[in-house]
Amino acid sequence: MVIDKIKKVNKQEKQEKNEKASDMMIGKWIKCDNCKQILYKEEVHNNFSVCPNCGKHFRISSRRRIKQIADEGTFEEIGAEVETQDPLNFDGYLKKIETLREKTKINEAVKCGTCEINGEKAVLAVMDSNFMMGSMGSCVGERITLAIEKSIELKLPLVIFCVSGGARMQEGIISLMQMAKTSAALAKHNKAGLLYISILTDPTTGGVTASFASLGDVILSEPNALIGFAGPRVIEQTINQKLPEGFQRSEFLLEHGFIDKIVERKDMKETLYKIIKLHKKEVK
Amino acid sequence: MAKITASERVNLARMAERPKALDYINEIFTDFMELHGDRNFGDDKSIIGGIAYLGDSSKKISDFPVTVIGEQKGKNVKENMERNFGMCNPEGYRKALRLMKQAEKFGRPIITFIDTPGAYPGMGAEERGQGEAIARNLMEMSELEVPIICVVIGEGSSGGALAIGVGDRVVMLENAVYSILSPEGFASILYKDASKAKEAAENMKITAQDLKKLNVIDKIISEPEGGAQNDLKQVASSLKEYIIKTIKELEKISKDELVQERYNKFRKMGQY
Numbered sequence: 331m332v333i334d335k336i337k338k339v340n341k342q343e344k345q346e347k348n349e350k351a352s353d354m355m356i357g358k359w360i361k362c363d364n365c366k367q368i369l370y371k372e373e374v375h376n377n378f379s380v381c382p383n384c385g386k387h388f389r390i391s392s393r394r395r396i397k398q399i400a401d402e403g404t405f406e407e408i409g410a411e412v413e414t415q416d417p418l419n420f421d422g423y424l425k426k427i428e429t430l431r432e433k434t435k436i437n438e439a440v441k442c443g444t445c446e447i448n449g450e451k452a453v454l455a456v457m458d459s460n461f462m463m464g465s466m467g468s469c470v471g472e473r474i475t476l477a478i479e480k481s482i483e484l485k486l487p488l489v490i491f492c493v494s495g496g497a498r499m500q501e502g503i504i505s506l507m508q509m510a511k512t513s514a515a516l517a518k519h520n521k522a523g524l525l526y527i528s529i530l531t532d533p534t535t536g537g538v539t540a541s542f543a544s545l546g547d548v549i550l551s552e553p554n555a556l557i558g559f560a561g562p563r564v565i566e567q568t569i570n571q572k573l574p575e576g577f578q579r580s581e582f583l584l585e586h587g588f589i590d591k592i593v594e595r596k597d598m599k600e601t602l603y604k605i606i607k608l609h610k611k612e613v614k
Numbered sequence: 615m616a617k618i619t620a621s622e623r624v625n626l627a628r629m630a631e632r633p634k635a636l637d638y639i640n641e642i643f644t645d646f647m648e649l650h651g652d653r654n655f656g657d658d659k660s661i662i663g664g665i666a667y668l669g670d671s672s673k674k675i676s677d678f679p680v681t682v683i684g685e686q687k688g689k690n691v692k693e694n695m696e697r698n699f700g701m702c703n704p705e706g707y708r709k710a711l712r713l714m715k716q717a718e719k720f721g722r723p724i725i726t727f728i729d730t731p732g733a734y735p736g737m738g739a740e741e742r743g744q745g746e747a748i749a750r751n752l753m754e755m756s757e758l759e760v761p762i763i764c765v766v767i768g769e770g771s772s773g774g775a776l777a778i779g780v781g782d783r784v785v786m787l788e789n790a791v792y793s794i795l796s797p798e799g800f801a802s803i804l805y806k807d808a809s810k811a812k813e814a815a816e817n818m819k820i821t822a823q824d825l826k827k828l829n830v831i832d833k834i835i836s837e838p839e840g841g842a843q844n845d846l847k848q849v850a851s852s853l854k855e856y857i858i859k860t861i862k863e864l865e866k867i868s869k870d871e872l873v874q875e876r877y878n879k880f881r882k883m884g885q886y
Contacts, residue, residue, distance in 0.1 A: 415884060417819070418819050421817070468884030468885070469884075472884055475881070497794055499794060499795075499804050501884075502794050502819055502820070503819060503825060504828065504830075504883060505884075506776055507830060507880060508884055509748075509749075509776060510752050510756070510776060510779075510883070511884065513749060513752035514780070514877050515881075516753055517754070517756045521757070536773075537773060539745030539746075539749070540744070540748035540749050540773040541748075541752060542749070543749070544745050544749040544750070545750070559735070559748070559773070560733075560735030560744065565735050568734075568735045568736060569736060573737070577740070586741050586742075586743070588743050
């Protein structure tokens with residue numbers, strides 16, 4: 331009977347199902363790790379994957395994010411052909427990537443493409459924490475760079491949703507160099523007078539914070555996201571004391587002048603649309 | 615000479631006696647004048663910068679002005695306390711950027727010396743935007759319209775190294791190392807055991823020889839047996855010769871080409 335059931339679901343559904351599973355716990359119910367409330371999963375997803383009780387923004391897959399931001403049927407992928415590289419010949423790395431792809435049905439830690447946001451054309455890049463904690467190796471760096479270059483070519487605004495544990499260790503120095511590569515591409519984008527909106531989501535740290543995430547003309551963030559260069563554990567070990575509550579959270583960064591605005595997920599699309607519309611230049 | 619392992623090079627690169635940025639600056643340039651502060655917050659002593667002359671009378675190359683920047687470690691505990699072990703805060707990277715923009719304004723080539731265990735992971739650093747400071751440098755350096763030569767003289771670790779490392783040429787001393795983070799950090803993340811740093815060092819491709827093969831660096835400057843401290847003058851002299859020759863080459867091409875070629879150089883990294 332189980333086999334029959336599996337046969338019935340087509341490939342598309344299977345993929346969605348797997349990604350849903352990687353979003354949150356399997357099953358119909360989940361427990362909010364903030365307010366500990368038991369929540370009906372469907373209700374959470376219908377609420378932008380935000381806890382209806384306490385407002386906690388759960389981490390979401392790139393697929394779900396794209397669905398929330400891009401107008402239906404407008405997303406056309408850029409850079410899907412770019413593959414993960416293994417410059418260090420690091421033991422077990424490619425095998426781990428392969429297993430992860432099987433498990434999550436996500437092919438790398440970022441998905442980029444052109445799309446429309448309430449009818450406004452834009453280039454959208456969305457990172458995915460379900461894949462190697464959104465870490466940036468050569469594939470992520472290359473795809474982001476291709477997206478930036480596409481946005482220069484088409485003179486479109488650029489929107490990047492960041493979520494990352496930082497540079498991908500398994501690709502060593504090549505991961506570090508992606509910071510320079512993406513930042514240099516953004517310099518060109520900037521020079522072309524184009525708009526770049528960066529959105530920091532939980533968590534955005536390390537090499538991504540120290541490159542494209544921090545370079546937006548407008549930098550937005552979801553509530554209570556962890557944002558920083560060094561991870562909290564590393565800082566605590568260095569200074570030998572516990573960090574205060576709320577340190578390196580969105581609200582803290584807003585206070586210290588590093589982000590423009592905290593936007594709840596339900597308002598994100600509308601906010602992006604408004605900013606893009608205001609920056610739109612009439613084509614003569 | 616016996617083959618030196620990567621972890622042996624890590625030790626050489628970190629040796630207290632190993633020449634630091636100021637040693638090279640004093641050997642290679644004349645009339646170095648240090649300039650201080652980022653104009654926003656303070657003066658970070660773990661990174662130094664200033665103006666100087668570069669030239670070689672023996673080759674009839676008259677002195678020309680340059681801007682010099684270096685991450686400065688100490689040689690003993692007292693100096694290291696003062697220099698924060700070469701770990702910079704955001705104001706350090708912002709001072710470097712200020713001086714680089716100044717160099718661009720006055721058409722001076724820039725030479726940077728990289729020697730850091732990484733950007734400082736402290737509370738103040740986070741409050742003042744460590745990530746933003748590094749990101750800003752990467753972006754701005756990619757567009758500076760003057761030649762930039764970056765030299766890894768000791769330990770080049772993480773974004774803290776790259777923050778002054780986006781140049782037209784990136785060169786390394788023979789025993790220097792350049793990596794995404796320290797072998798200890800790498801081991802604790804990937805092997806869940808910081809004591810496996812030796813093993814990590816061998817696998818990370820952090821030596822000048824490995825990085826030349828990966829096209830991350832352009833040239834290796836050789837060191838005497840046992841390390842640069844055994845003959846600072848010789849290492850400084852070959853470095854000086856290389857820097858002068860390269861600046862003269864880079865000054866021949868137009869500003870637009872210079873910037874475009876620098877873009878292409880980093881654009882290719884990680885694309886095979």
